[in-house]
Amino acid sequence: MLKQLEQAALMAGRAIMDVYEAGPSVAYKDDASPVTEADERAEAIILDHLVRAFPDIPVVAEESVAAGKVPDIGSGDFFLVDPLDGTKEFINRRNDFTVNIALISGGVPVAGIVYAPARGVAYTGADGVANRLDVSPEFQIVAREVISVRPRGEALVGVASRSHNSLETEAFLAENGISDYRSVGSSLKFCLVAEGTADVYPRFGRTMEWDTAAGDAVLRAAGGVTVGLDGAPLPYGKTNQASDTDFANPHFIAWGSR
The missing domain is CATH 3.40.190.80 (D-Maltodextrin-Binding Protein; domain 2)
Known part of the structure; x- marks a missing residue:
C-alpha cells in the first residue's frame, strides 16, 4: 500500500515542479482560494494511479470535490488527497508546499505520505512506523530514516x-x-x-x-x-x-x- 502511495506522490511531484519552474497561472475557486494547473495535473496523476492500483477504494480529492465530484465513502476505507497543499506557498515561490495522500480506515488515517518536492523530502507513516525520505532531483528515493516524536521537555x-x-x-x-x-x-x-x-x-x-x-x-x-x-x-x-x-x-x- 505505502509503496503505491509513494509512487503516486513522486509522479505528482514531478508534474508540480514542471509547473513551478515554468511559472504557474492562477485561477480562483468559488471559495476564493487559489488553484493552479499544478493542482489539477497532480490530482489527475494521483487519481489515475490510485484507481488503477486500488479500484475498490473511493478517493476524496480536493479539486474533484470542488468540481462537485464526491464519491460515496459509505462506512469503508477511502483515500483523502490534496494534490498541492500550500498553493499560496507555491504561487509565492516558497518551498514548503506538499503532495498529501492518506488512507482512512474506520475514521482513522492509517497510512499516508507528505511529499515536499521543492525540498526533496517526504514523510510516510503506516503500521506504527514513520519515516523521513530523501528524494533526489530525479524524483527517486535515495534514503530512508525512521523518525519519532521527541520526549516532552520543560520548554516546548x-x-x-x-x-x-x-x-x-x-x-x-x-x-x-x-x-x-x-x-x-x-x-x-x-x-x-x-x-x-x-x-x-x-x-x-x-x-x-x-x-x-x-x-x-x-x-x-x-x-x-x-x-x-x-x-x-x-x-x-x-x-x-x-x-x-x-x-x-x-x-x-x-x-x-x-
Missing part, C-alpha cells in the same frame, strides 16, 4: 501556519509558555512534530480533511496524536455535519509526546 517548541495564523493560536502559545515557534506552510507542520523538531502544532483556522490526513497519519505513526478541543482524536469521514460542510475539520491540536 511550537509550529504554526505561515498563511493562516490567528489570535487563538497566539493565545494558545502564550498559555502554554511557548515563545519558540516556527511558521511553516502546508502539512509539513505535522511532519516537524513527527520528526521531533517541534512539540506541538495548534490550528484554530479552518481546514479540510484532505489538508490534514496525510500529515496526521505520519504523526500518529511517529507516536503523536491530533486531537480536537474536546481532547478526542481527530476523526475522518465527517459528512452530514450540522455545523459545517462535509469533510471540514474542527479546530485541533497536533501533539508530539504528551
Whole structure:
C-alpha cells in the first residue's frame, strides 16, 4: 500500500515542479482560494494511479470535490488527497508546499505520505512506523530514516501556519509558555512534530480533511496524536455535519509526546 502511495506522490511531484519552474497561472475557486494547473495535473496523476492500483477504494480529492465530484465513502476505507497543499506557498515561490495522500480506515488515517518536492523530502507513516525520505532531483528515493516524536521537555517548541495564523493560536502559545515557534506552510507542520523538531502544532483556522490526513497519519505513526478541543482524536469521514460542510475539520491540536 505505502509503496503505491509513494509512487503516486513522486509522479505528482514531478508534474508540480514542471509547473513551478515554468511559472504557474492562477485561477480562483468559488471559495476564493487559489488553484493552479499544478493542482489539477497532480490530482489527475494521483487519481489515475490510485484507481488503477486500488479500484475498490473511493478517493476524496480536493479539486474533484470542488468540481462537485464526491464519491460515496459509505462506512469503508477511502483515500483523502490534496494534490498541492500550500498553493499560496507555491504561487509565492516558497518551498514548503506538499503532495498529501492518506488512507482512512474506520475514521482513522492509517497510512499516508507528505511529499515536499521543492525540498526533496517526504514523510510516510503506516503500521506504527514513520519515516523521513530523501528524494533526489530525479524524483527517486535515495534514503530512508525512521523518525519519532521527541520526549516532552520543560520548554516546548511550537509550529504554526505561515498563511493562516490567528489570535487563538497566539493565545494558545502564550498559555502554554511557548515563545519558540516556527511558521511553516502546508502539512509539513505535522511532519516537524513527527520528526521531533517541534512539540506541538495548534490550528484554530479552518481546514479540510484532505489538508490534514496525510500529515496526521505520519504523526500518529511517529507516536503523536491530533486531537480536537474536546481532547478526542481527530476523526475522518465527517459528512452530514450540522455545523459545517462535509469533510471540514474542527479546530485541533497536533501533539508530539504528551
